[in-house]
Amino acid sequence: MSRLPLIQPEAANGQAAELLTAVQKALGVTPNMTKAMANSPAVLKAYLEFSGALGAGVLSAAVRERIALLVAQQNECDYCLSAHTYIGTKLAGLSPEEAEAARGGRADEPKVEAVLAFAATVLRTRGDIEDTDVKEARQAGLSDEEIAEVVGHVALNVFTNYFNKSAGTEIDWPVVRH
Incomplete structure (x- = not known):
């Protein structure tokens, strides 16, 4: 069992809801990692932006x-x-x-x-x-x-x-x- 609650997209508010919706739209699923990160929208946003920026880099x-x-x-x-x-x-x-x-x-x-x-x-x-x-x-x-x-x-x-x-x-x- 996760030590942090998994924030379900339908129960999320504010920025957490927006970010989880974006994850679902991009991946077709909302992984538990992002649900746990949604406890702090700042953490989830940092992860998504860092991952997105590197994903646009030169490494395949x-x-x-x-x-x-x-x-x-x-x-x-x-x-x-x-x-x-x-x-x-x-x-x-x-x-x-x-x-x-x-x-x-x-x-x-x-x-x-x-x-x-x-x-x-x-x-x-x-x-x-x-x-x-x-x-x-x-x-x-x-x-x-x-x-x-x-x-x-x-x-x-x-x-x-x-x-x-x-x-x-x-x-x-x-x-x-x-």
Whole structure:
């Protein structure tokens, strides 16, 4: 059971109602994570705006989902592992094998594996990376824009992992465990 109440869209008021309606319209569903975040419209709005801004970046949906899977695995967030396994395999075009490999920081494509290696370094060092880490990412073909977005995606996913673990959000996706 969630530690925070799940705000149902039909019972929400004000900005929470507006945001939950937007989530439903965009996704066709209102995930439990957004219902829990609606306890603070500021938190839900921050998540939606951060996610939306990064979604318009240069990293493909498949790469973004791989980063999310890696971060969720490292942070032992079963809610996010479940959500991103579903989204990655059903919407972003990952095979089940690619999704599983991403959890361990692996990919068949060298550039994608470099993205995951850099993301893992950012996560492991809590952002305290070395100049050599950036140099290696560049040598693997990542642009400065991609490097910046990888850091952004790690941060976004750490936020959702921590939120869901703290809130004890009930998993409403096919369950995947770390």
